[in-house]
Amino acid sequence: MKTLFNFTTAAAALLFASAAHSQAPAPLKVGFMLPATGTFASLGNNIESGFKLFVQEQGGKLGGREIQYFKVDDESDPSKATDNVNKLIKRDQVDVLVGTVHSGVALAMAKAAKESNTLLIVPNAGADAITGPMCGPNIVRSSFSNWQPGYSTGVVMAQKGYKRAMTITWNYAAGNETVKGFAEAFEKGGGKVMKDLTLPFPNVEFQALLTEIAAQKPDAVFAFFAGGGAVKFVKDYAAAGLNKSIPLYGSGFLTDGTLEAQGSAAQGIFTTLHYADNLDTPRNNAFRKSYALTYKANADVYAVQGYDAAQILAAGLNAVKGDFSKRDAMTTAMRKVVVDSPRGKFTISPAGNPVQDMFLRQATGNYNEFRSVAVKALADPARGCKL
Numbered sequence: 228m229k230t231l232f233n234f235t236t237a238a239a240a241l242l243f244a245s246a247a248h249s250q251a252p253a254p255l256k257v258g259f260m261l262p263a264t265g266t267f268a269s270l271g272n273n274i275e276s277g278f279k280l281f282v283q284e285q286g287g288k289l290g291g292r293e294i295q296y297f298k299v300d301d302e303s304d305p306s307k308a309t310d311n312v313n314k315l316i317k318r319d320q321v322d323v324l325v326g327t328v329h330s331g332v333a334l335a336m337a338k339a340a341k342e343s344n345t346l347l348i349v350p351n352a353g354a355d356a357i358t359g360p361m362c363g364p365n366i367v368r369s370s371f372s373n374w375q376p377g378y379s380t381g382v383v384m385a386q387k388g389y390k391r392a393m394t395i396t397w398n399y400a401a402g403n404e405t406v407k408g409f410a411e412a413f414e415k416g417g418g419k420v421m422k423d424l425t426l427p428f429p430n431v432e433f434q435a436l437l438t439e440i441a442a443q444k445p446d447a448v449f450a451f452f453a454g455g456g457a458v459k460f461v462k463d464y465a466a467a468g469l470n471k472s473i474p475l476y477g478s479g480f481l482t483d484g485t486l487e488a489q490g491s492a493a494q495g496i497f498t499t500l501h502y503a504d505n506l507d508t509p510r511n512n513a514f515r516k517s518y519a520l521t522y523k524a525n526a527d528v529y530a531v532q533g534y535d536a537a538q539i540l541a542a543g544l545n546a547v548k549g550d551f552s553k554r555d556a557m558t559t560a561m562r563k564v565v566v567d568s569p570r571g572k573f574t575i576s577p578a579g580n581p582v583q584d585m586f587l588r589q590a591t592g593n594y595n596e597f598r599s600v601a602v603k604a605l606a607d608p609a610r611g612c613k614l
């Protein structure tokens with residue numbers, strides 16, 4: 228009798244467990260395509276950490292779905308981008324792509340995402356075309372367009388009264404578009420760009436270009452570099468003694484996540500960006516504390532963008548209770564969300580780009596400290612986006 232009872236209870240438990248299992252939705256597959264090597268490696272790492280932190284804070288689920296991660300190191304190499312993104316789309320059959328850092332790689336990702344109708348959340352790369360001519364309902368960005376930080380630094384430098392500026396950057400989409408945004412605002416404000424200096428990505432042989440800056444003596448220099456390249460550039464600029472005579476400005480990537488390595492060479496540099504380390508709000512303070520406790524490291528703008536990429540995905544999944552087949556309702560919700568970001572609340576434009584405050588910051592110790600709002604609620608012009 229006892230054996231029979233044990234058998235029936237065990238069978239019932241098994242049936243119950245398998246029924247519960249068949250009802251649990253399959254995990255949502257998220258494919259990270261980010262750099263794990265090269266000059267942008269730490270940027271990719273912090274984006275992934277930020278994304279996972281938000282998911283962890285939600286108990287490991289978004290919209291009731293477990294999240295399963297897949298990963299490809301894109302090496303910030305556009306020539307490998309199509310093959311790399313297809314590893315996630317075709318081999319791993321991910322539901323959502325999250326990537327990347329480098330604008331040239333992101334352009335290839337956006338093309339593949341459009342062709343396969345895969346949802347893409349861009350957690351850094353600013354390539355203007357992604358929320359311009361390539362815009363579409365299945366692409367959204369949690370970061371910025373290259374135009375935005377370039378434009379806001381142009382506003383600030385014109386307001387400071389500089390008349391003659393030189394620019395310096397890597398010759399690829401992010402560098403060129405950031406400089407273009409800078410020139411638009413700087414020249415509108417009465418300044419003139421004397422000369423644009425470039426070198427190929429990711430080269431760091433700055434010496435000849437620094438010699439040219441010293442010879443031309445502009446009122447100020449505007450630079451776009453990021454990651455390891457930004458560390459070397461800021462140090463070389465100071466080592467050449469230029470920081471004593473020609474003020475160096477940049478979009479915030481010049482000093483974000485890099486200050487410890489740049490040391491005294493970066494102190495005092497003004498940049499603009501959609502984040503400042505010491506924004507004294509409950510949201511930012513809680514985020515930074517949670518990030519520091521989890522990763523034993525300070526958060527930076529890349530961590531914020533990763534965190535917000537997960538928040539945007541959550542908004543979509545919550546709207547459809549995790550039912551990924553309701554794509555229209557989901558992507559609509561991802562456009563309508565007001566993201567409660569550590570940077571401050573922001574909305575998403577119809578083209579899929581954040582509409583956000585741009586801050587003037589100054590490098591002080593290991594922090595990019597808030598100084599003022601450079602441009603309030605700056606929206607990318609989304610040139611060429613037809614919806």
Ligand code: BEZ
Nearest residue numbers: 328329330352353401453
């Ligand atoms: C870009 O390629 O879009 C980019 C890379 C690093 C920082 C910011 C932008």
